[in-house]
Amino acid sequence: MKFKTIIEPFRIKTVEPIRQTTEAQRAVALAAAHYNIFLLRGEDVLIDLLTDSGTGAMSIYQWAGMMRGDETYAGARSFYAFDAAVRDITGFTHVIPTHQGRAAEHILSGAMLKSGDIVPNNRHFDTTRANFEARGASAMDIPIAEGHHPQALHPFKGNMDLAALERVLTENPGRVPLVMITVTNNSGGGQPVSMANIRGASAIARQHGVPFFLDACRFAENAWFIHTREAGYEDRTPIEIAREMFSLADGCTMSAKKDGMANIGGFLAMNDDALAQRCRNTLILTEGFPTYGGLAGYDLEAIAVGLYEALDPDYLRYRIRFVEYMAEKMTSAGIPMVRPAGGHALYLDAKAWLPHIPPSEYPGWALSLVLYLEGGIRACEIGSVMFGQQPDGSERPADLELVRLAFPRRVYTQSHMDYVCEVLLHVNSIAPRIRGVRIVEQPPALRHFTAKFEPLVRGVFA
Ligand code: F0G
Numbered sequence: 001m002k003f004k005t006i007i008e009p010f011r012i013k014t015v016e017p018i019r020q021t022t023e024a025q026r027a028v029a030l031a032a033a034h035y036n037i038f039l040l041r042g043e044d045v046l047i048d049l050l051t052d053s054g055t056g057a058m059s060i061y062q063w064a065g066m067m068r069g070d071e072t073y074a075g076a077r078s079f080y081a082f083d084a085a086v087r088d089i090t091g092f093t094h095v096i097p098t099h100q101g102r103a104a105e106h107i108l109s110g111a112m113l114k115s116g117d118i119v120p121n122n123r124h125f126d127t128t129r130a131n132f133e134a135r136g137a138s139a140m141d142i143p144i145a146e147g148h149h150p151q152a153l154h155p156f157k158g159n160m161d162l163a164a165l166e167r168v169l170t171e172n173p174g175r176v177p178l179v180m181i182t183v184t185n186n187s188g189g190g191q192p193v194s195m196a197n198i199r200g201a202s203a204i205a206r207q208h209g210v211p212f213f214l215d216a217c218r219f220a221e222n223a224w225f226i227h228t229r230e231a232g233y234e235d236r237t238p239i240e241i242a243r244e245m246f247s248l249a250d251g252c253t254m255s256a257k258k259d260g261m262a263n264i265g266g267f268l269a270m271n272d273d274a275l276a277q278r279c280r281n282t283l284i285l286t287e288g289f290p291t292y293g294g295l296a297g298y299d300l301e302a303i304a305v306g307l308y309e310a311l312d313p314d315y316l317r318y319r320i321r322f323v324e325y326m327a328e329k330m331t332s333a334g335i336p337m338v339r340p341a342g343g344h345a346l347y348l349d350a351k352a353w354l355p356h357i358p359p360s361e362y363p364g365w366a367l368s369l370v371l372y373l374e375g376g377i378r379a380c381e382i383g384s385v386m387f388g389q390q391p392d393g394s395e396r397p398a399d400l401e402l403v404r405l406a407f408p409r410r411v412y413t414q415s416h417m418d419y420v421c422e423v424l425l426h427v428n429s430i431a432p433r434i435r436g437v438r439i440v441e442q443p444p445a446l447r448h449f450t451a452k453f454e455p456l457v458r459g460v461f462a
Contacts, residue, residue, distance in 0.1 A: 006321045009314040010410060013060065018046055026373050034452035035437060037368050037378050046376030047416055049405040052344045054100075054257035054264055056409030059309055062261065062302045069298025074289055078297035078304075082267075085304040089239065089311070090216075090246040092269035094276035096283055097293030097300060101217060101255025102127040104268035107286070108213070108253055111278040112177050113137040120168050121180040121215070122160040123147070123187040128180070128215060128253075140168065147188050150338040150349050150400060155229040156194035157340070158185030158222075160201050169208040179205040182215040183222035183245070187382075189402075190218070190323075190342020192225035195233065195244060202248040211272070216252040219245065220259040220310035221343035224320055227313075238311040251275075258344070261306030261409060265299050315410075319343070322417070323407060329421045335428055338402065345406040348424075350383065354434055359384045359397035361436025361456060367403050367427075369455075370434055375423030379405045385439075386448045393444070 021029070021044060033039035042048065048055070058066075070077040079097070086095040098104045105128050113119070115136030122143050124132070129139040142164040146154040160181055169176055181201055185191045198214075205212035223241040226233050233241055246252065251270030256262045270276055280290045287294035295303075309315060320343060327341035336352035350357075350364040357363035364383035371377045383401035390396055405420070427434075435457045442451040 006318050008410070008413060009312075009318050010059070019043060020046065021376055023373060026376060030369060030373060034440070035369055035455060036448075036451060036453055037372055037380070038449050040372070040378065044376075045372070045378045047378070047412065047420055049345075049377060049379045049407060049420070051380070052258060052406040052408050053255065054262070055411065056257075056261050056263070057411050058261065058263070058302060058306070059410075061309070062305045065301035065305045066298040069296060069301050071297045073292070075291055076297045076300070078300040079291035081304040082300035085307050086267060086269055089242055089307055090252060090269050091243060092246065092251060093271050094269060094273070094279075096268040096276065096279055096290060097295055098266045098268060098283070098287050099294030100257060100264060101215075101253060101266040102131065103287055103294065104253040104255075104266050105131040105215075107279050107282045108178075108251075108268055109135045109137070110282050111275055112211075114177075116175060117178075118168060118172055118176050119178050119180060120160075120165055120176065122158055122182055122185050122193060124180075125182060125186050125215065125217075128182070141187075142168070143185070143188055147185070147191070148399075150189070150336075150347070150352075150402075153339055154191075155340075156192050156197060156225070158183070158188055158191035158193040159197040160193070162197065162200045162204060165201055165204050169204065169210065176208070176210055179210055179212045180215055181212075182217075184218045184225070184343045186217070186344075189338040189347050190221075190345045191340075192222050192229070192343065194230050195226050195241070196230070198245055198248050211250040211275075212248070213270075214245065214249045214252040215254075216246070217255045217258040218343055219252075219254075220307075220316060221319065223311065224313075224316040225343065227316075228320075238313060238316055239308075242311060256303040256306065259307070259310040260303045261310050262299060262302045265295050265303045267293070267303075310409075319409065322414075325414070326405070326417055326421065330424060333421075333425050333428055335424060345404050347382070348379075348403040348405065349401070350381075350403055351401040353428075353431060356432065357434070357436040359388070359401060360395075361438065362401075362453075363436065364401040364403045365453065366434055366436050366455075369437065369453075370427055370430075371403070371423065374427055374430075375420070377405075377420055377423055379403050381448065385451070389442070389445070389447050391445075 117137035256265035336349040338347035364381035387398040
């Protein structure tokens with residue numbers, strides 16, 4: 001290409017104002033939210049990087065599709081558009097719509113798992129883990145060695161440890177009803193999985209006669225990483241790569257709130273007729289009739305269009321570059337983060353950045369509060385608040401103390417990101433003065449959503 005600048009491959013037709021607040025106003029909002037960023041009102045946030053899930057901007061083609069939405073209860077035209085798109089991209093014969101990804105996980109686990117089973121995955125996302133554990137199965141994470149180290153570099157750091165997979169299957173005959181790979185590996189830093197690794201896992205699972213599924217939420221971002229990093233895929237388009245990824249699996253779960261480019265929706269897809277029948281039976285009980293599965297006809301249309309838009313090379317080049325651009329700025333400023341940059345998010349390494357705050361004083365949580373207070377940015381702790389609480393009520397520090405900046409799709413521009421970088425550089429200059437927090441009140445599980453906190457030293461966040 002003649003010019004180097006990678007621009008946002010869209011122009012903006014409708015705008016949603018965001019509100020500037022003063023630091024004093026944010027201090028009041030934070031206190032009212034009990035120092036928990038999940039309890040803030042969205043309107044008090046300037047740049048919201050809490051999640052890339054369901055927060056994207058839809059295109060004119062998706063909105064046009066929504067106007068075509070057919071709200072017929074059974075056999076709606078919109079279902080057939082959705083079904084055709086999913087089958088075209090994944091090749092799976094049965095497509096079961098669900099209201100979001102975790103509903104697909106819930107139905108799949110009900111149909112496949114029983115108490116005592118083991119499900120290996122490169123890394124389970126937390127809802128996947130919770131759904132499997134709710135069936136009494138154990139969710140086993142087997143990432144490659146590099147996947148355990150935030151600073152270790154690897155082009156496909158999301159890969160599964162295939163020797164460990166072979167071992168689990170050999171040592172537990174009859175106890176592994178499902179093998180999964182999550183693309184990209186969200187809990188492991190948004191890191192991609194190579195085609196070779198997917199092929200290897202698929203071959204091992206098949207040798208043992210065990211179905212192999214993809215958690216495909218970010219399949220298009222993963223396809224782009226394969227296109228740019230894996231030998232032999234330079235000349236293959238993202239849709240061809242995606243088709244090859246899916247061809248190696250027996251089915252998938254999907255949250256269309258990510259690479260479906262939709263605000264809500266998901267699906268479960270597979271080739272096994274009997275399994276699909278069992279899944280549809282549960283679907284009718286919990287989500288709805290098999291041709292809408294908890295979604296409106298217009299949602300199905302938005303996803304049918306969005307899945308293709310997520311695979312557009314111009315979009316993917318911009319999407320991945322957007323995150324990489326941020327990572328380069330952070331790295332040159334010496335701000336520690338999980339490397340290399342992931343596909344949808346940056347993960348700041350609060351343990352390395354704030355070494356003076358012990359895990360018992362929640363460095364990642366404190367950092368998320370400072371980002372909001374200083375710059376109106378909302379990001380999410382993935383550390384000892386999220387994972388430290390044990391089922392017996394005790395406390396164990398998490399492996400990593402991360403803060404995730406997840407980027408909604410097609411929502412923020414480069415100047416928004418330059419602003420985020422400026423705030424991070426400022427936070428870097430005051431990092432030694434940041435102090436920890438303590439928990440004042442917490443629920444028995446999943447405490448990060450609702451727990452109440454207090455700064456350890458009032459007024460000394462910064
Ligand atoms: N699998 C992965 C890898 C995910 O990242 C998510 C959601 C799900 C499954 C569940 O999908 O939200 O539609 O029910 N991740 C969001 C996030 C919530 O912020 O990373 P869902």
